[in-house]
Amino acid sequence: MVKMVVIPLFFIAALLCSPSSRAADFCVGDLKGPTSPAGYSCKDPAKVTVDDFVYSGLAAVGNTSNLIKASVAPAFAAQFPGLNGLGISVARLDLAPGGVIPFHTHPAGNEVLIVLQGVICAGFVDTANKVYLKTLNKGDVMIFPTGLLHFQVNGGGSLATAIVSFSSSQPGLQLLDYVLFANDLPSLLVEKTTFLDDAQVKKLKGALGGTN
Amino acid sequence: MVKMVVIPLFFIAALLCSPSSRAADFCVGDLKGPTSPAGYSCKDPAKVTVDDFVYSGLAAVGNTSNLIKASVAPAFAAQFPGLNGLGISVARLDLAPGGVIPFHTHPAGNEVLIVLQGVICAGFVDTANKVYLKTLNKGDVMIFPTGLLHFQVNGGGSLATAIVSFSSSQPGLQLLDYVLFANDLPSLLVEKTTFLDDAQVKKLKGALGGTN
Amino acid sequence: MVKMVVIPLFFIAALLCSPSSRAADFCVGDLKGPTSPAGYSCKDPAKVTVDDFVYSGLAAVGNTSNLIKASVAPAFAAQFPGLNGLGISVARLDLAPGGVIPFHTHPAGNEVLIVLQGVICAGFVDTANKVYLKTLNKGDVMIFPTGLLHFQVNGGGSLATAIVSFSSSQPGLQLLDYVLFANDLPSLLVEKTTFLDDAQVKKLKGALGGTN
Amino acid sequence: MVKMVVIPLFFIAALLCSPSSRAADFCVGDLKGPTSPAGYSCKDPAKVTVDDFVYSGLAAVGNTSNLIKASVAPAFAAQFPGLNGLGISVARLDLAPGGVIPFHTHPAGNEVLIVLQGVICAGFVDTANKVYLKTLNKGDVMIFPTGLLHFQVNGGGSLATAIVSFSSSQPGLQLLDYVLFANDLPSLLVEKTTFLDDAQVKKLKGALGGTN
Amino acid sequence: MVKMVVIPLFFIAALLCSPSSRAADFCVGDLKGPTSPAGYSCKDPAKVTVDDFVYSGLAAVGNTSNLIKASVAPAFAAQFPGLNGLGISVARLDLAPGGVIPFHTHPAGNEVLIVLQGVICAGFVDTANKVYLKTLNKGDVMIFPTGLLHFQVNGGGSLATAIVSFSSSQPGLQLLDYVLFANDLPSLLVEKTTFLDDAQVKKLKGALGGTN
Amino acid sequence: MVKMVVIPLFFIAALLCSPSSRAADFCVGDLKGPTSPAGYSCKDPAKVTVDDFVYSGLAAVGNTSNLIKASVAPAFAAQFPGLNGLGISVARLDLAPGGVIPFHTHPAGNEVLIVLQGVICAGFVDTANKVYLKTLNKGDVMIFPTGLLHFQVNGGGSLATAIVSFSSSQPGLQLLDYVLFANDLPSLLVEKTTFLDDAQVKKLKGALGGTN
Incomplete structure (x- = not known):
């Protein structure tokens, strides 16, 4: 039985094993190669390992010993090249008591925030100048549409942490101040x-x- | 001074306050209206409030008293209409000890998983049939490219929880079994x-x- | 000869004359119909005329008798429904001496400005906080990438006028102030x-x- | 064993069976509903059957008893609504001896032609005015990039048939004459x-x- | 007359003959160059000939002397670089009597199948777990939406052949087994x-x- | 006070100043580098200056001393590399009395024309073969949907000038003649x-x- 089935293995494998077929599944960023409007060049698929798809840079609480008492740890394509071309990225926010992520925009990418601990007061303003303001507790999710000015403020007395996702692997960040x-x-x-x-x-x- | 500055307010407001201008910022899904290949119809912007952009359905631990000892709580456009058309969505995974999210695909949407607690053993297979397998700890992030079969298994002895994000507001879920x-x-x-x-x-x- | 050639006319006409074939060429916005993430509903193609593709609202100098001594006349999909779904729109800027279009962003749409008369000092700031500043004369063209804060100021002693184009039919406008x-x-x-x-x-x- | 496994069935089914989840897999066109720049409205998923995904209109040889001695049978979204929103469509060409598909363009959609029988002489001209001309035999495949003027002529003495695919569900067709x-x-x-x-x-x- | 008309020839030719203008018409893949999330690098347009747009690899019946009694011959961008970036590709399926293309998905690309000869029993399952099953005869067309598990089986007693098109130049193929x-x-x-x-x-x- | 505030400057600057973050804001074309289906390679962001975003090639009246008595000056990505990847471009048209831009198409890009001076008679034909014809005066705006054959003719007795915008940085131009x-x-x-x-x-x- 084994011998018989081995035949299609080789037959179909010709299709499956071409490097280009693999390249289309993903395009791990080669930060040293040329870039295009679509993102970084792709790392040679033959050299891609599972570690290109795993990132540990968001695990630790960020350093909030600064004036804004807050920390932003991005996992965009520049930090986590496995995201290159995938239209998604994430980041970690930590806000100490009194901490604030000041007014800012992401030029390219809708944002979804999930509160992991603490209380966050967040808001954005739309192009009709209407204010959307909410106090978020653990587990709450909030949307910030692309390009609109928004902010997050610690609304409680303890560390607040959130994970944010973006609909772009390079959403950008422009701080108003x-x-x-x-x-x-x-x-x-x-x-x-x-x-x-x-x-x-x-x-x-x-x-x-x-x-x- | 006030009086003088009020003039541009009314002048520019004509541009800013048109409902159509607001509709372009976002398109909160009207689940009762017609759908298009781009998603749900947009809710009347005049009736949109901040609550359309906030969702609390991921706050609680899911019920894992089932055979797979796991729970998936989606916040896709169907559950969280504020995501409609934004190209992003999220979900919460809970895996009790021994829990498993069986082999599945998301037909439309790259996935990024962040472990909030516990240990998760996750894997995917690419179209060249190469296996990408990793044990993830709290804070680790892992990518699962769109359309590829993948799974998550509780790799420890306690509840494991993860947040997953998708590069689509309606990524879909197809369970192999x-x-x-x-x-x-x-x-x-x-x-x-x-x-x-x-x-x-x-x-x-x-x-x-x-x-x- | 005429008679012979008339045959394919009717033959091929079956393909050409279906309303759906026409709808795909364009989608003139029906501002009263349902909207989707892709824009307004399409006006019935049978009722579309050349006037749906022509707009005269940018012909006159805008009223600059206001504090900012400036005027913005948009021809976005809301004002010029023929642009719906086409990924492009335009606007006219008039700046009297001393006039200014204050710091603002377009959440969705790259901008290209062409000076028709006068002198305009324009600038934008990128996400690395680098400033791009230029004095533009008649005929000069300048780019403002999507989502980045930018401004235009009359840099001369006479009326300055510019046409701006956007890579979206609904680019939006968010004025910082x-x-x-x-x-x-x-x-x-x-x-x-x-x-x-x-x-x-x-x-x-x-x-x-x-x-x- | 059965009883135990039935539990996850109901558990996960809550996620799987929502109509909105199904809508995202496809969007069978409702030709009577409103249209958007993204295509036709979606037929109610509950009423979709396999027949919405099957089309038999290309099975028969077309009528070539006309001056151009040729026939085009389209399976675009207007004829085959299951293609709505999928970014692909097909058509059948039949050219009797001496038959010709005159110079034309498809405003939206790259074309790929496969010869099923006979000989076809085909050509297109690029924007640098370079001519690409080829005599195609059974099984040959040829590309015609979007928007470029091109033609197909029967290059042999018997019926020639081809299947063409387009990278759009509504590629359009504009015949120069x-x-x-x-x-x-x-x-x-x-x-x-x-x-x-x-x-x-x-x-x-x-x-x-x-x-x- | 000739002399007069020659003037615009040179005039306009300056616009038409720039290599970059030609590059935008198409982007024949250079399989040796860097890749990006948008596909392969473009071959130098000056070296592109009609043969870059013609492929003969689908002309012959595939070898079905294997366990699955079937053959898949892809014409994706990796095999047919002229398709690079065009959002479309094709393939040929041959199924000997008893032949089967086992359960598989295409992670990126809707599929349209046309039966050229024989009988094919085909099916797919959507994310609501509904089965779409059909016996297809010569000339029948069937759609398989992107990312959904599907299969094709020879449903008759003779060789069955089909052409499949995809809404991607690199749709990928993941065989469940x-x-x-x-x-x-x-x-x-x-x-x-x-x-x-x-x-x-x-x-x-x-x-x-x-x-x- | 200064000293305290300087802390977040350095803190946040780590995120803001990475070259890759800047690359995502724009992708000034490097005309010598490899091209991809998404456009030219990006110029090193560190070498980008405001002059990459400013173009003066449209300032002067074009030479209309030719048979068509007309001139087209493009500012596409090939002439104005700052537009690369931005989905927008512009051009200047000058038509002397009796001048004509003959029937042509842009294979990739919707067009919006604004008359700056003179009178222009313009027209296009849709895929249902319906004619859209209009005499445009100074300030009038007209749309020409992508891929459709269209023309512009001087409709008055003096020089006519127009600015045209396209929904692509490389719209292409194919002149019928x-x-x-x-x-x-x-x-x-x-x-x-x-x-x-x-x-x-x-x-x-x-x-x-x-x-x-």
């Missing part, structure tokens, strides 16, 4: 395009390392 | 197309409620 | 998530009609 | 935009039923 | 995740060359 | 596949430089 105050965008332009006062702009530019 | 043994697909066809023995097929058909 | 100061988002939350001072937040909330 | 000569586009405009002579335009307008 | 029995996935894991008996698993592992 | 008369496609094939007279074909082949 960094855009306005932590680069060389001239203060006058910031003021003209935000209506903020000169003193306010210069104060935050000073604090966040911005120049001009 | 259900396909083969829990419907009216004739036993002879199952045997001919799987090479399983007649006795094996009939035993599992009996157990899983299949006929013919 | 409106998100922060023109709704009911509590001042305390704004301050906590932006690091702006309380006085600054309240001043702009007052000016832009925000509450709380 | 019909665009130019079989509608009410004024002859003067045709001449000005094609450089064809007035007599030539009027001769073919007459033959194909065009007016003006 | 190979996943379970033809690799080094431990028998204990197979049994635990399929509920198959140990003897059954070991029998098929032996037959198909699986270890462990 | 060039396909038929300006290459080596044999006259006999042109005649057979267009029904044009031999004399007409040879006259235009002569004029446009076609051979055979």
